[in-house]
Amino acid sequence: MNLDPLYSQLTLKTGAKLALVVLDGVGDIATKAQGEVTPLEAAHTPNLDALVAAGCAQGRMIPVAPGITPGSGPGHLALFGYDPLEYEVGRGVIEALGLGLELKAGDVAARANFCTLDKDGLVTDRRAGRIATDICEELCAKMAAKIKKVGDVEVIIKAGKEHRFVVLFRGKGLEGPITSTDPNREGLGLLTAKPVNAKSAAQKKTAKAIAEFYKLALPILASHPKANGFLMRGIAHQPEIPLFEERYLLKPAALAVYPMYKGLSQLVGMTKIEGPQTIAEQFQRYQQEYANYDFFFIHFKYTDKYGEDGNFEAKKKAVEEFDAALPILLEKKPDVLAITGDHSTPCAIKGHSWHPQPVLLHSAYSGSDKLERFTETGANLGSLGIFEAKYLIRLMQANAKMFDKFGA
Amino acid sequence: MNLDPLYSQLTLKTGAKLALVVLDGVGDIATKAQGEVTPLEAAHTPNLDALVAAGCAQGRMIPVAPGITPGSGPGHLALFGYDPLEYEVGRGVIEALGLGLELKAGDVAARANFCTLDKDGLVTDRRAGRIATDICEELCAKMAAKIKKVGDVEVIIKAGKEHRFVVLFRGKGLEGPITSTDPNREGLGLLTAKPVNAKSAAQKKTAKAIAEFYKLALPILASHPKANGFLMRGIAHQPEIPLFEERYLLKPAALAVYPMYKGLSQLVGMTKIEGPQTIAEQFQRYQQEYANYDFFFIHFKYTDKYGEDGNFEAKKKAVEEFDAALPILLEKKPDVLAITGDHSTPCAIKGHSWHPQPVLLHSAYSGSDKLERFTETGANLGSLGIFEAKYLIRLMQANAKMFDKFGA
Numbered sequence: 001m002n003l004d005p006l007y008s009q010l011t012l013k014t015g016a017k018l019a020l021v022v023l024d025g026v027g028d029i030a031t032k033a034q035g036e037v038t039p040l041e042a043a044h045t046p047n048l049d050a051l052v053a054a055g056c057a058q059g060r061m062i063p064v065a066p067g068i069t070p071g072s073g074p075g076h077l078a079l080f081g082y083d084p085l086e087y088e089v090g091r092g093v094i095e096a097l098g099l100g101l102e103l104k105a106g107d108v109a110a111r112a113n114f115c116t117l118d119k120d121g122l123v124t125d126r127r128a129g130r131i132a133t134d135i136c137e138e139l140c141a142k143m144a145a146k147i148k149k150v151g152d153v154e155v156i157i158k159a160g161k162e163h164r165f166v167v168l169f170r171g172k173g174l175e176g177p178i179t180s181t182d183p184n185r186e187g188l189g190l191l192t193a194k195p196v197n198a199k200s201a202a203q204k205k206t207a208k209a210i211a212e213f214y215k216l217a218l219p220i221l222a223s224h225p226k227a228n229g230f231l232m233r234g235i236a237h238q239p240e241i242p243l244f245e246e247r248y249l250l251k252p253a254a255l256a257v258y259p260m261y262k263g264l265s266q267l268v269g270m271t272k273i274e275g276p277q278t279i280a281e282q283f284q285r286y287q288q289e290y291a292n293y294d295f296f297f298i299h300f301k302y303t304d305k306y307g308e309d310g311n312f313e314a315k316k317k318a319v320e321e322f323d324a325a326l327p328i329l330l331e332k333k334p335d336v337l338a339i340t341g342d343h344s345t346p347c348a349i350k351g352h353s354w355h356p357q358p359v360l361l362h363s364a365y366s367g368s369d370k371l372e373r374f375t376e377t378g379a380n381l382g383s384l385g386i387f388e389a390k391y392l393i394r395l396m397q398a399n400a401k402m403f404d405k406f407g408a
Numbered sequence: 409m410n411l412d413p414l415y416s417q418l419t420l421k422t423g424a425k426l427a428l429v430v431l432d433g434v435g436d437i438a439t440k441a442q443g444e445v446t447p448l449e450a451a452h453t454p455n456l457d458a459l460v461a462a463g464c465a466q467g468r469m470i471p472v473a474p475g476i477t478p479g480s481g482p483g484h485l486a487l488f489g490y491d492p493l494e495y496e497v498g499r500g501v502i503e504a505l506g507l508g509l510e511l512k513a514g515d516v517a518a519r520a521n522f523c524t525l526d527k528d529g530l531v532t533d534r535r536a537g538r539i540a541t542d543i544c545e546e547l548c549a550k551m552a553a554k555i556k557k558v559g560d561v562e563v564i565i566k567a568g569k570e571h572r573f574v575v576l577f578r579g580k581g582l583e584g585p586i587t588s589t590d591p592n593r594e595g596l597g598l599l600t601a602k603p604v605n606a607k608s609a610a611q612k613k614t615a616k617a618i619a620e621f622y623k624l625a626l627p628i629l630a631s632h633p634k635a636n637g638f639l640m641r642g643i644a645h646q647p648e649i650p651l652f653e654e655r656y657l658l659k660p661a662a663l664a665v666y667p668m669y670k671g672l673s674q675l676v677g678m679t680k681i682e683g684p685q686t687i688a689e690q691f692q693r694y695q696q697e698y699a700n701y702d703f704f705f706i707h708f709k710y711t712d713k714y715g716e717d718g719n720f721e722a723k724k725k726a727v728e729e730f731d732a733a734l735p736i737l738l739e740k741k742p743d744v745l746a747i748t749g750d751h752s753t754p755c756a757i758k759g760h761s762w763h764p765q766p767v768l769l770h771s772a773y774s775g776s777d778k779l780e781r782f783t784e785t786g787a788n789l790g791s792l793g794i795f796e797a798k799y800l801i802r803l804m805q806a807n808a809k810m811f812d813k814f815g816a
Binding site for chain 2: 001007010055364367368369381382385391394397403405408
C-alpha cells in the first residue's frame with residue numbers, strides 16, 4: 001500500500017530544521033576474524049556517545065527488501081523517502097551522476113565503454129584492453145568536438161576511468177529503456193539498440209538517435225589502434241521524481257563531496273552546496289546555511305570507501321574522523337537529527353551488503369532507549385526496531401511534529 | 409496484502425476466553441526532564457510484574473503507519489483488528505459516539521457548532537463566543553422539539569460542550585462525505601453542503617436533507633442574541649464494518665466508561681456492558697460476565713487523560729490504580745490476555761503520538777521473554793518485535809489456538 005498520499009495529506013509546515021547525516025556504508029558485521037566487533041563498535045566516539053546519552057532512539061533499516069544489497073542510487077532514494085522499487089534510477093543515469101553530469105528529467109543516459117573491432121566489425125576485446133584513462137579522455141574529447149547533436153537531440157559525452165565513458169542524450173520526446181549494443185561476448189558484432197517497448201514513439205526516437213550517434217562516432221575512432229569501437233549499456237532515461245520540497249514541505253540542501261551523491265540529491269531537487277571537502281567543513285557550512293534551508297543531507301563517503309577496501313582500521317578511523325567533527329554540527333543542533341548509512345559495507349565483504357544499517361534519531365521527542373553507544377548491536381535493542389529505510393524521513397517528520405493527527 | 413480472508417478461512421471456534429485490556433495512551437517516552445523513565449517504568453506494579461514473571465510475550469505496536477499519530481477511532485479499530493486505513497471513521501461519527509449517540513450503519517453524522525450571523529447572513533463569530541453548555545443544551549432541545557424529520561430522514565440532535573453539538577441523519581439511501589458549511593473565517597456567509605461525489609444519488613439526497621434542516625433550524629435560532637446560526641463539518645456516514653463476532657467467531661463485550669469507547673466498540677457490534685465506573689469494578693463485572701462472552705474489551709481512560717495533561721505523576725498513579733485492580737481480573741484468568749494501549753500519549757507531548765505502544769501477551773502458549781517488567785524499554789526486546797496493531801487480535805486468536813494450520 002502506498003502511504004505517500006496519507007502522509008502528504010497530514011503534512012504540516014512547522015519551520016523545524018532536520019539534518020540527515022549519511023555515513024555511507026557505515027553498517028558492518030562482527031566477525032571472529034576482526035575480533036567480533038564492527039568498526040562502529042571499535043571506534044573511539046566520545047561525541048557520539050554523549051549524543052546517545054542525551055537521549056536517542058535507535059533501530060536498523062532495511063534499504064530495499066530483506067536480503068537485497070542496494071547500489072548507491074536505491075540506497076539514497078530510500079533515505080530520501082522514495083520507494084526504491086517504485087523510483088528506479090537507470091545504471092546509465094547513476095554512471096552519469098557519478099561522473100558529475102547534471103541530469104534533467106527526460107535525459108537518456110548510457111554507460112559506454114571502448115572496445116576493439118576487427119575488419120568485419122566483430123568485437124575482439126569488449127574492454128579495449130582497459131586503455132588508460134588519458135586515452136579515454138582524448139577519444140571522448142575528439143568525439144565531443146565533432147558530435148554536438150544528432151538530429152534535434154543534444155549529445156553530451158563524458159570520460160570516466162579506463163575504458164569507460166557516458167553518453168547523455170538530451171531533447172524533447174526521449175525515453176528509455178533501450179536495449180544494449182553489447183553482444184556480451186567477443187566474436188560477435190555490435191547489436192542495434194532497440195526500444196524495449198516497440199510501441200513507444202519516444203523510445204523509437206531515442207533508438208534512432210543512438211544509431212545516428214554510432215554512424216557519426218565510429219568513423220572518428222576507426223583509425224585508433226587500441227579502441228576503434230564502443231559498447232553502450234544501461235540506456236535509460238531519468239524519470240520524473242516528485243520534488244523533495246513539494247513532497248515533504250521542507251527546503252532541502254545537500255552537502256556532499258562526491259559527484260554521485262550530489263547528483264542523487266539533485267534528482268529529487270535538493271540544492272547542491274559546493275565547497276566543503278571534509279566532514280568538519282561540511283558541518284561548518286551547515287551552520288552557516290542553517291537559516292536558509294529546512295533539511296540538510298550531509299554525506300560522508302569514507303566509511304563506505306574503506307569498507308569496500310576491506311580496511312577495518314581505516315573504516316574505524318573514518319568513524320572517528322566523523323565523531324571528532326560532530327560537535328560542530330551540534331553547536332547549532334537541528335530539531336531532528338538522524339545519523340545512519342545508505343546501506344552496510346562490511347569489511348569482510350569488501351562491498352555493499354544487505355545487512356540492515358543502524359540508525360540513530362535524536363529530537364526533543366525521540367525519547368531515550370537508554371543505550372550507551374550507537375552500534376549495530378545496540379541498535380538491535382532500540383525502540384525503532386527494524387524498518388524500511390524509506391520510512392526514516394517520515395519518522396524525522398513525526399519528530400519535527402510535521403504530521404497532523406490521523407482521524408479523531 | 410489483505411490477509412483477512414486467510415485468517416477467516418483458518419479460524420476455528422474453541423470456546424477460549426480472550427481479554428483485551430486497553431490502557432489508553434499508556435505508551436510514553438523516557439526524557440531527561442522526567443529522569444529518563446516513563447510512567448510505566450516509574451510506577452510500582454507488583455501485580456503486573458508477577459504476571460510478567462508468570463510468562464509473557466512483549467513487543468511494540470505501530471497503530472497506523474510509521475510516524476503517524478492516530479486519533480482514538482483509528483487507534484481502537486486497529487486494536488479490534490480492522491485496518492484503520494481501510495475502515496475510516498468520519499469525524500462527525502466520532503463526535504456522535506463521544507456524545508453517547510448510538511450509530512447505525514448508514515447514519516450520517518455531522519459535527520456542528522453554534523455561530524453568530526449578522527443581518528446579511530455573514531458569520532461574525534464562528535464559535536458564538538463559546539456559549540455556555542447550558543445555552544447549547546437549551547438551543548439543541550428547542551431544535552429537537554421542532555425538527556424530528558426532514559422529508560423521510562430522521563434527525564437526531566445532541567448537545568455537546570460549549571458551542572458544540574452533533575446532528576445525526578438517519579434514513580434510507582444516505583451517504584457521506586458531504587462538504588462543510590463552514591466558511592472557515594468570519595465575514596463570509598454559510599456555505600452550501602454539497603456531495604463530494606456529484607454522481608452519488610445518496611450524497612445528493614443527504615445534501616438536500618442538510619439544506620432542509622438549515623431551512624427549518626435557522627428560524628428557530630433567529631432571535632437568539634448569542635447564537636443565531638450554526639456550522640456543520642466532518643459530515644460523514646458510518647460505513648458498514650464487518651461484525652466482530654462474524655469476523656473472529658468470538659462473542660464480544662465492551663466494558664468501557666467513556667461514551668467514545670462504548671461507541672467505537674458498538675461500531676463493530678460489541679455488546680456494551682453498562683454500570684462499572686472504576687477499573688476494579690470493570691474487572692469485577694468481567695468476572696460476572698465471564699460465561700456470557702468470549703472476548704472482553706476493557707477500556708481504562710486515565711493513562712491517556714493524564715498523558716494529555718502532561719501530568720507524569722498522575723499518569724504513573726493511573727498505572728498503579730490499574731495494577732492494584734489487576735488481581736481481580738486474574739482471579740478468573742482469561743485463556744489469552746493482552747494489555748496494551750491504542751497509541752502512546754507521552755507526557756512530554758501532552759497529546760497522542762506516533763511512538764509504538766508496548767504490548768504484553770499472556771497465555772499458556774505465549775512463552776516467556778524472560779523480562780522482569782512490562783515497560784517500553786523491555787518491550788523493545790520482546791519476542792513479538794514491532795508489528796502493526798491490527799495483528800494483535802490475530803496473535804490473541806493464535807494463542808487461543810483458534811487457527812487451523814495453513815497448508816500441510
